[in-house]
Each structure stands twice: as structure tokens, then as C-alpha cells.
């Protein structure tokens with residue numbers, strides 16, 4: 457007898473980026489923030505630990521929902537909190553995708569979406585991005601039950617204008633999930649549209665701009681009816697007590713996050729200029745990473761050489777993403793070291 461479901465036996469499973477021991481590499485492969493979180497976060501964690509951890513957390517994460525509601529100008533009933541936005545993506549898929557349901561997404565994009573569709577036995581429909589990563593024409597015509605749009609997108613780092621996101625929300629009969637994991641590094645957000653489109657879900661994470669990837673805190677914004685359904689599907693205690701107090705403290709100290717965001721956006725420019733000087737092409741990034749390519753040269757070799765020199769970046773070679781490096785924007789010293797090593801690897805070679 458097969459103990460695993462057929463889809464589970466046959467699927468490859470989502471492969472997360474490499475996570476070596478802390479400090480082992482200059483880590484520019486999974487788009488983390490090089491700067492620490494607000495000191496208020498550390499203080500809140502310390503206080504919560506002193507209270508003891510023997511009791512369960514609030515299953516509805518009320519304090520964090522209320523804080524996020526105040527900070528983002530919505531009602532708490534329009535918010536769900538997740539163990540990272542990955543948890544929210546799982547909850548939404550479980551709540552919305554039945555076996556055989558059509559699910560649309562532009563590609564290349566965050567590959568977890570694919571895994572979740574397979575697990576729900578949905579039918580995925582891929583809409584390849586054009587070379588400029590504008591919104592693929594036709595995605596609105598499928599009549600999908602659910603559509604995923606990472607905006608800014610990963611791994612391209614590019615963003616589609618919110619006016620087009622709005623047109624998509626208006627045109628789609630099903631749910632549109634706009635995954636805004638990187639939006640604090642961009643210029644505009646679809647969040648205000650949640651009040652107008654009952655089929656729209658906007659996801660945020662505290663992993664990137666708020667420097668809290670290690671704590672796993674995601675926020676989902678949607679019409680109260682959708683949130684009500686999502687709450688039925690989530691694990692009872694999906695957000696632990698430390699994440700809850702840390703999330704509140706981080707959201708209360710927006711100036712800290714914004715200052716780090718500004719530094720990263722400045723370093724992004726430095727990284728793009730440096731890459732161009734080495735003969736790389738870069739896509740216009742609205743995120744805290746840059747997707748770069750250099751003619752036909754094998755970037756896998758560059759990725760490996762960088763790793764030998766203690767620097768981790770992410771190598772991609774897939775349809776629409778041929779032979780590219782995705783590089784997280786670190787601090788200025790991390791970026792300078794990266795560019796120096798890349799220069800010595802690709803140096804005298806022609807692009």
C-alpha cells in the first residue's frame with residue numbers, strides 16, 4: 457500500500473535557498489536584510505522570554521493584527537498573521553484551490569506557488585513574462601480560480617504598475633494574490649486596493665525590510681469574508697509568542713525599517729553600477745536584490761567561484777531565466793567585496 461498521496465510521491469518538493477551556519481559566508485542568496493532589526497524588537501523579545509514561554513500564544517494573534525491595522529490603516533478583521541508569508545500562501549491555497557481548479561501565474565516567479573498548486577491538485581497555467589517583465593497579456597482571460605502575482609517579482613526584482621494590478625483584480629473572476637514580500641523597496645503598493653476589491657489578497661512579510669527572516673512573520677490583507685475563511689484553515693497557533701511581540705515592536709518602529717530600506721536602495725544603485733562596469737546586464741530592480749546576466753558566459757562558474765571565496769549568491773538557469781545570478785543587496789562593504797571578487801573572476805574575459 458502506498459502511504460503517501462500520489463502527488464506527494466511524484467512531486468520534487470520545494471527547494472529553499474542554501475542556509476549555511478550563520479557567519480560562514482557573505483550571504484547574498486536569499487534576500488535577507490544585512491542590518492539588524494529595531495532595538496525595540498530585541499527589548500520586546502527579552503521581556504516576553506522573562507514572562508516565560510509555558511503558555512500558548514493567542515491563536516488569533518490579536519495584538520499583532522491590531523498593531524498592523526493601525527500602522528497600515530485597515531481594520532483588524534481584514535488581517536491574518538502567518539508564520540512567514542509562506543504560511544499564508546499555504547493557508548490561501550488550502551482554502552481556495554480544489555482539485556482540478558485552474559491557477560494562473562506569470563513565470564518565472566517564486567517557485568513555492570507551483571508546489572502549493574501541485575499539493576492541492578490544481579491545474580497550473582503559466583504565463584511567461586515578456587523579456588521586459590511586464591504583466592503577461594492573457595493572464596486575465598483564463599478565468600482562473602486563483603492567480604498569483606509576486607510584485608515586485610522574484611527572481612527578476614521587477615515590478616508591474618499598480619494600475620495594471622488593479623485592472624487585473626477587476627477583470628479576474630477568482631482570487632488575486634499579490635505577494636508584496638519586497639514592496640518596501642519599491643515605489644507603490646496595491647494595499648489600498650484591498651478595500652475596493654473583495655477578490656484581492658495582499659501579502660506582506662517582516663522577513664525582508666524589517667530584518668526578521670529568522671522569526672517568520674507574514675501579514676495577509678483581504679476582505680473580512682476571505683480572512684474569516686483563511687482563519688478556519690490555519691494551524692491553531694501558527695504565530696508563536698516571540699514572533700508576535702517582535703512583530704508588534706518592529707511595526708511600532710517604522711523609522712528604523714525605513715532608514716535601513718533607504719540604505720539598501722542606495723546600495724542597490726552601487727551594486728547595479730558595479731555590475732554594469734563588469735559587463736553585466738541588470739533588470740530594473742524594485743526589490744532588495746538584482747538579477748544579472750553577462751552574455752553567454754556560464755554564470756554557474758561565477759557562482760561556484762564566489763562560493764569558494766566565501767560569498768553565496770543564487771544561480772538560476774531555467775526557461776525565461778537563462779544563466780543568471782540573483783544577488784541580494786547587502787551592506788556597502790559586502791557589496792564592495794562581492795564586486796571585487798566578481799571582478800577578479802570575470803576580469804579579463806569578454807562579456
Ligand SMILES: Cc1ncc(COP(=O)(O)O)c(C=O)c1O
Pocket residue numbers: 486487539540541542543566606609610635637660661662663669672673674
Ligand atoms: C516572492 C516571495 N514571497 C514570499 C516569500 C517568503 O517570505 P517569508 O519569509 O515571509 O515566508 C519569499 C521569500 O524569499 C519571496 O521571495
